[in-house]
Amino acid sequence: MRSFIGLPPAAATLLWAGLAVAAPEDALKFLQNTGQSGVAQNVGLDAAKKSEVEAIASDLSGKVGGKAYFILLKRDEDPEPYGGLYERLNMKGKDVLVASNGTKWEVKVAALSHEAKQAAVDRALASSGDVKPIPRLKILSNELHLALSQTQGKRLSWNEFQSANAGKGWDGTRMSREYETYKATGHTSGGAIATVGHTAPITHTSSSSGWGTWAFLGVVVAAVVGIVIWRRRKRDGDLGAELKQTLQHPEAVLADVVMNMDGLEEHPRFGQLMDAYSACENKLKDLKNGAPTREAVSKARALNDEANRVRRMFDEAKMAR
Structure with missing residues (x-):
C-alpha cells in the first residue's frame, strides 16, 4: 500500500x-x-x-x-x-x-x-x-x-x-x-x-469543505460506527450462543426418534407422527440456518414444546406396538 x-x-x-x-x-x-x-x-x-x-x-x-x-x-x-x-x-x-x-x-x-x-x-x-x-x-x-x-x-x-x-x-x-x-x-x-x-x-x-476539513469528523464518525458494530456483534454473539443451546434439546429428540422409528410403519397414527416430525425438523433447520435474533430464540423455545409432543407421540406408538 x-x-x-x-x-x-x-x-x-x-x-x-x-x-x-x-x-x-x-x-x-x-x-x-x-x-x-x-x-x-x-x-x-x-x-x-x-x-x-x-x-x-x-x-x-x-x-x-x-x-x-x-x-x-x-x-x-x-x-x-x-x-x-x-x-x-x-x-x-x-x-x-x-x-x-x-x-x-x-x-x-x-x-x-x-x-x-x-x-x-x-x-x-x-x-x-x-x-x-x-x-x-x-x-x-x-x-x-x-x-x-x-x-x-x-x-x-x-x-x-x-x-x-x-x-x-x-x-x-x-x-x-x-x-x-x-x-x-x-x-x-x-x-x-x-x-x-x-x-x-x-x-x-x-x-x-471536502476531504481536508471533514477528515477529523470522519474519523470520529467511523469510531462511533465501529463501537456500534462491536456492540452489535457482541450482542449477536450472545444471541447465537443462546440459540444454539436452546436448539440442542429438539435436535437431540428428533435424532433419537428418527433412529428408532423402525417397526412403527403399521401403527395407525404413524402418518401423524411423521407429519409432526417433519414440521418440527423443518423449523429446526430454518432456525439453525437463520440469523441469531431474539425472535429466533423465542421460536427455538417454542420448538422445545413441539419436539416434546413428537416424543410423546413416538413413545405412545412404541408402547402400542
Missing part, C-alpha cells in the same frame, strides 16, 4: 497544485507501482487519516478479490478525467477505481453495468446522509462489495451483511428483517442490489 509517490502530504499537495493538467499522469505513475490496493491523494491528509483510507482500500480489495485504487482530490478538481486511468492501469473484472473530490465521485468497475454501479453509488450517498467523505467512502466500498457479490450469485454471511450495512442506522430487528429479505430475494427492502464511468454529484452546503 502506498500513497502518492512517497512524498510527505505537504509536498504531494504542492506538486499537484502546480501540475493540475498533469495530475492524472502523476496518479497513473504512482498507482502503476502499487500492489492490489493504493491511495493517491492531493488533499494533504495526515498519516492517521491516510492510513484509514488505505485500510478501506485494502479491505475492499480483499473482499472483491481484485484491485482497489482510490484517488482523493481537492474540492475544485474534477474527478471525471481520472476515470480513464482504469483502462490504462489494465484494470478489469472486479477491480475498483474511485476518484473523488469529496462532492463528486467517479467510479469504475468493469464487472458492474452502468445501472448497477449507479445504483450502488446512489444507495451509498442516500444512506450516508450528512456523513463526511471518508466514512462515505467506506459506505460506498461496502455497497460496491454487495453489488459485486450479487453479480456472482453469492449471498453474504450474516456478519458480512451486518458490516456492509452498518452505516444505515438499522437497529437489530431491522437488520435481521433486512437480512432475511436479502437471503430470499438477493436485495434489501430498500431496493435491488444489482449487478461503466459514473459521476454522482453531491450538493455542497456552505459549511462543507
Whole structure:
C-alpha cells in the first residue's frame, strides 16, 4: 500500500497544485507501482487519516478479490478525467477505481453495468446522509462489495451483511428483517442490489469543505460506527450462543426418534407422527440456518414444546406396538 509517490502530504499537495493538467499522469505513475490496493491523494491528509483510507482500500480489495485504487482530490478538481486511468492501469473484472473530490465521485468497475454501479453509488450517498467523505467512502466500498457479490450469485454471511450495512442506522430487528429479505430475494427492502464511468454529484452546503476539513469528523464518525458494530456483534454473539443451546434439546429428540422409528410403519397414527416430525425438523433447520435474533430464540423455545409432543407421540406408538 502506498500513497502518492512517497512524498510527505505537504509536498504531494504542492506538486499537484502546480501540475493540475498533469495530475492524472502523476496518479497513473504512482498507482502503476502499487500492489492490489493504493491511495493517491492531493488533499494533504495526515498519516492517521491516510492510513484509514488505505485500510478501506485494502479491505475492499480483499473482499472483491481484485484491485482497489482510490484517488482523493481537492474540492475544485474534477474527478471525471481520472476515470480513464482504469483502462490504462489494465484494470478489469472486479477491480475498483474511485476518484473523488469529496462532492463528486467517479467510479469504475468493469464487472458492474452502468445501472448497477449507479445504483450502488446512489444507495451509498442516500444512506450516508450528512456523513463526511471518508466514512462515505467506506459506505460506498461496502455497497460496491454487495453489488459485486450479487453479480456472482453469492449471498453474504450474516456478519458480512451486518458490516456492509452498518452505516444505515438499522437497529437489530431491522437488520435481521433486512437480512432475511436479502437471503430470499438477493436485495434489501430498500431496493435491488444489482449487478461503466459514473459521476454522482453531491450538493455542497456552505459549511462543507471536502476531504481536508471533514477528515477529523470522519474519523470520529467511523469510531462511533465501529463501537456500534462491536456492540452489535457482541450482542449477536450472545444471541447465537443462546440459540444454539436452546436448539440442542429438539435436535437431540428428533435424532433419537428418527433412529428408532423402525417397526412403527403399521401403527395407525404413524402418518401423524411423521407429519409432526417433519414440521418440527423443518423449523429446526430454518432456525439453525437463520440469523441469531431474539425472535429466533423465542421460536427455538417454542420448538422445545413441539419436539416434546413428537416424543410423546413416538413413545405412545412404541408402547402400542
